[in-house]
Amino acid sequence: MKHLISVQDLRRVDTFHILDTALELDRVTNGGNKLLPTLRGRTVVNLFYEDSTRTRISFERAAKRLSADVIHFSAKGSSVSKGESLKDTALTLNAMGADMIVVRHSSPGAAHRLAHAGWLDASVLNAGDGRHEHPTQALGDAFTIRAHLRPGAMDFDGLTIGIVGDVLHSRVARSNIFLLASLGARVVVIGPPTLLPVGMAGWPCEVGYSLDARLPELDAIMMLRVQQERMNGTFFPSELEYSRSFGLNRARAQVLPEHAIVMHPGPMNRGIEITAEVADGPRSVITEQVANGLKVRMACMYLLIGGEASAA
Amino acid sequence: MTKPLSAGTTPHSETGSRVVADPDDISRALRRLAHQVVENVKDVSNVVMMGIPTRGVPLAARLAKNISEIEGVSIPVGSLDVTLFRDDLRMRPSKALEHTHIPPVGINGKIVILVDDVLFSGRTIRAALDALNEYGRPAVVQLAVLVDRGHRELPIRADYVGKNLPTSLSEKVLVQISEIDSVDQVVILSGEDST
Numbered sequence: 001m002k003h004l005i006s007v008q009d010l011r012r013v014d015t016f017h018i019l020d021t022a023l024e025l026d027r028v029t030n031g032g033n034k035l036l037p038t039l040r041g042r043t044v045v046n047l048f049y050e051d052s053t054r055t056r057i058s059f060e061r062a063a064k065r066l067s068a069d070v071i072h073f074s075a076k077g078s079s080v081s082k083g084e085s086l087k088d089t090a091l092t093l094n095a096m097g098a099d100m101i102v103v104r105h106s107s108p109g110a111a112h113r114l115a116h117a118g119w120l121d122a123s124v125l126n127a128g129d130g131r132h133e134h135p136t137q138a139l140g141d142a143f144t145i146r147a148h149l150r151p152g153a154m155d156f157d158g159l160t161i162g163i164v165g166d167v168l169h170s171r172v173a174r175s176n177i178f179l180l181a182s183l184g185a186r187v188v189v190i191g192p193p194t195l196l197p198v199g200m201a202g203w204p205c206e207v208g209y210s211l212d213a214r215l216p217e218l219d220a221i222m223m224l225r226v227q228q229e230r231m232n233g234t235f236f237p238s239e240l241e242y243s244r245s246f247g248l249n250r251a252r253a254q255v256l257p258e259h260a261i262v263m264h265p266g267p268m269n270r271g272i273e274i275t276a277e278v279a280d281g282p283r284s285v286i287t288e289q290v291a292n293g294l295k296v297r298m299a300c301m302y303l304l305i306g307g308e309a310s311a312a
Numbered sequence: 313m314t315k316p317l318s319a320g321t322t323p324h325s326e327t328g329s330r331v332v333a334d335p336d337d338i339s340r341a342l343r344r345l346a347h348q349v350v351e352n353v354k355d356v357s358n359v360v361m362m363g364i365p366t367r368g369v370p371l372a373a374r375l376a377k378n379i380s381e382i383e384g385v386s387i388p389v390g391s392l393d394v395t396l397f398r399d400d401l402r403m404r405p406s407k408a409l410e411h412t413h414i415p416p417v418g419i420n421g422k423i424v425i426l427v428d429d430v431l432f433s434g435r436t437i438r439a440a441l442d443a444l445n446e447y448g449r450p451a452v453v454q455l456a457v458l459v460d461r462g463h464r465e466l467p468i469r470a471d472y473v474g475k476n477l478p479t480s481l482s483e484k485v486l487v488q489i490s491e492i493d494s495v496d497q498v499v500i501l502s503g504e505d506s507t
Contacts, residue, residue: 017408024409028396034446038396302396307406 003115003124004300007135007179015183016154019143022292022299029065029298038306039068042099047089048127049075049105054266054290055127055137059102062297066306071098086110090119098122099305108132123304128171136300137265138175140293142183144285145220147292148261156185160217163187163205165224165246165273166195166235172265173224177205188214191224191246194235211246215255222263223248223273239272249275253283261285333475333498335490338458341474342371345456346378348472353423358451360419361389364428364440365410370491371458372427388415392426394439414447424450425472429487431457434468459498461485 001014010018029036044063046056056072063070073093075081080089086105093101101120103111104127111126111133128134142156149159161180167173167189181187181204189196190208200207208214215221226242236242248262256262262274262283270276279286333341350356356379363372369391376387393410395401426440437455444453456472461479475498479485482503490496 021409024393024411025396028393028409028412028446036396036446037442038401303406306396306401308402308404 005111005126007175022295025298026295039066042068044068044100045071045098047073047103094120104128133175134171138179139296143292156183159185159219162218162221164190168195169227220261253278329501335496338496345472356383357385360422362392367429367489368427390415397439397442419450420448423452425454427456431460434464434466
């Protein structure tokens with residue numbers, strides 16, 4: 001594996017290999033507190049065309065835990081704002097000798113283009129491309145689900161996972177649906193029809209429009225952020241109404257099975273898709289998701305560029 | 313391995329492999345090593361055995377058991393995966409990580425005995441010393457190996473050697489341990505056999 005662009009490129013065995021590697025890396029670094037020499041002398045470029053503080057610092061920290069050099073290249077205040085194309089940026093980074101490009105872009109397919117256009121010798125790690133995918137977030141979520149509901153297991157057979165809210169704009173949802181389904185979980189997508197993409201029939205998930213009806217069967221519930229910055233159409237009447245139908249509050253959390261975990265990819269809109277009480281409650285694994293995201297990013301970096309030099 | 317191994321010790325032949333140590337040889341060697349450790353180390357209760365995966369781990373457990381039987385103290389056993397610390401990582405595809413386990417007593421101030429199956433270039437042991445550094449500061453670090461096959465690339469030597477085995481670089485030394493391979497033996501594969 002040279003690039004990680006989409007979870008759909010991962011077989012079940014690859015995914016668990018990444019999760020096991022993440023587990024072992026976490027153990028070896030004592031929860032990320034120790035520095036490993038593994039990627040010493042390697043250069044990881046964070047190429048961010050969209051703002052994302054949490055994803056960027058997670059990748060940065062993952063690379064630094066493994067002793068890689070990290071260069072941050074953000075579109076704002078760089079040659080990109082002067083009109084440089086993706087291709088020219090890639091050629092420049094290649095000439096500078098990057099071993100890995102972590103790319104976040106607003107256009108679906110940007111990461112794939114970067115990886116396969118022949119501009120680069122480096123590995124490409126997709127950190128979110130438009131509405132398409134965000135594979136390391138989904139891998140971190142799978143890590144979290146496994147840790148809580150299936151420790152050590154090599155499949156998610158028999159688990160039911162609900163993904164609630166704005167699936168239309170969410171690459172996190174897309175990656176999670178395909179990844180969790182590939183591991184054997186039953187995925188139920190729940191939201192207002194206006195926020196579910198057209199053509200979901202081919203996706204490996206069930207669709208529900210009533211959150212209350214589905215709550216008792218969910219082993220894990222993943223609340224998606226209402227992406228106010230992308231709400232340039234009319235998708236629902238008001239935030240209050242959204243919250244009444246699809247927000248996770250205490251009453252709803254009590255209907256979940258005893259063992260169920262509550263997830264959110266962050267950043268949260270407290271009071272809209274999830275109440276503060278539930279977000280900070282005992283079932284919430286939201287901060288663990290952040291920690292686990294770091295672990296799987298270290299694992300992906302080790303597996304993609306830890307070995308034999310990928311550059312010709 | 314695709315070819316069946318010949319049973320018993322056979323003279324070196326063109327056609328593949330010869331067994332150079334059988335289960336009795338291995339068990340005798342490990343008993344001797346245990347006695348050497350006891351003789352050499354003043355305070356056996358301060359010893360921690362750290363096996364290097366894969367086959368160093370069961371060897372460490374056996375050695376610890378032998379020492380316990382001689383001295384009547386139980387010896388903590390751990391495992392230390394050195395993959396992330398290797399200097400030749402970039403020369404092969406990234407490898408799956410093995411389990412690292414530091415015994416609850418830790419390694420600070422302990423007499424740590426690293427255990428591996430074969431001592432060859434010494435690079436694994438160099439990486440192991442770096443890895444140990446991450447977990448604490450042992451009072452003493454020693455090395456026990458079942459087989460020393462020579463061809464060192466670094467100034468590293470073993471404190472306890474089960475069997476010195478002069479080899480040529482084209483040969484491969486294969487240690488099989490019953491916990492993993494369902495048989496105890498040491499085999500030399502001649503050059504033509506290796507891929």
